[in-house]
Amino acid sequence: MSEKFTDRIYPRIIKLWEACFNHPFVQEMGNGSLDLDKFKHWIKQDYVYLIEYARLFAIGTSKAADLETMNSFAKGLDGVLFMEMDLHRSYAKDFSINEDELEATEPSAINTAYTSYMLNKAQAGGVENVAAALLACSWSYSYIGLKLAEIPGALEDKNYGSWIEMYSSKEFTDLNENAMELMNKLAEDKPERELKALEEIIVKTGYFEYMFWDMCYNKETWSIDL
Numbered sequence: 669m670s671e672k673f674t675d676r677i678y679p680r681i682i683k684l685w686e687a688c689f690n691h692p693f694v695q696e697m698g699n700g701s702l703d704l705d706k707f708k709h710w711i712k713q714d715y716v717y718l719i720e721y722a723r724l725f726a727i728g729t730s731k732a733a734d735l736e737t738m739n740s741f742a743k744g745l746d747g748v749l750f751m752e753m754d755l756h757r758s759y760a761k762d763f764s765i766n767e768d769e770l771e772a773t774e775p776s777a778i779n780t781a782y783t784s785y786m787l788n789k790a791q792a793g794g795v796e797n798v799a800a801a802l803l804a805c806s807w808s809y810s811y812i813g814l815k816l817a818e819i820p821g822a823l824e825d826k827n828y829g830s831w832i833e834m835y836s837s838k839e840f841t842d843l844n845e846n847a848m849e850l851m852n853k854l855a856e857d858k859p860e861r862e863l864k865a866l867e868e869i870i871v872k873t874g875y876f877e878y879m880f881w882d883m884c885y886n887k888e889t890w891s892i893d894l
């Protein structure tokens with residue numbers, strides 16, 4: 669059996685996940701000191717990010733060549749819309765942000781750039797492009813969730829415990845494994861040139877992951893108030 673695609677790109681990709689894990693936003697969630705306003709910015713921005721992200725799974729479902737692949741994309745779509753976004757809705761409720769306000773969040777510049785890039789890559793290419801465009805999202809959060817859960821007391825934190833619990837849960841771990849398996853299956857037997865292009869999509873979305881943390885930490889929207 670040939671080497672799995674995700675194993676082959678791992679040495680490069682892990683540097684991105686480590687940088688995300690070491691970002692002050694993530695570190696401060698881990699020790700409970702993160703400013704709640706920064707976290708609220710994440711909840712709102714991430715909610716509208718996930719609406720666009722969910723579309724990728726729908727695109728993948730329609731581009732899939734066989735039923736098994738359709739099922740995997742559909743499972744991902746269900747997981748994002750109902751399991752992952754429930755976390756955001758539950759936090760929003762605690763913060764007295766109603767669901768209409770949450771859904772009406774204006775995506776920031778980085779958020780818009782990230783989702784536009786993903787959707788463009790997903791729409792322009794074959795089904796393997798869709799799997800590549802959505803992978804950094806689940807892979808990085810799964811890495812971060814599992815690492816944060818190892819910090820003593822982090823799972824019990826009154827503010828960030830449920831975040832860490834969800835992203836380190838079996839359900840989310842399964843969702844990410846499903847995305848990784850999809851990528852590996854769709855990358856099988858692809859020529860080197862195409863594998864390089866898929867790797868590039870994963871690296872670029874990985875950079876966007878880092879920038880998303882930074883955007884939330886600095887509560888950025890767009891550069892000029894109008």
Ligand SMILES: Cc1ncc(CO)c(N)n1
Nearest residue numbers: 714717805806809877880
């Ligand atoms: C920006 C971003 N990346 C990844 C995830 C994990 O699904 C998320 N919720 N938001």
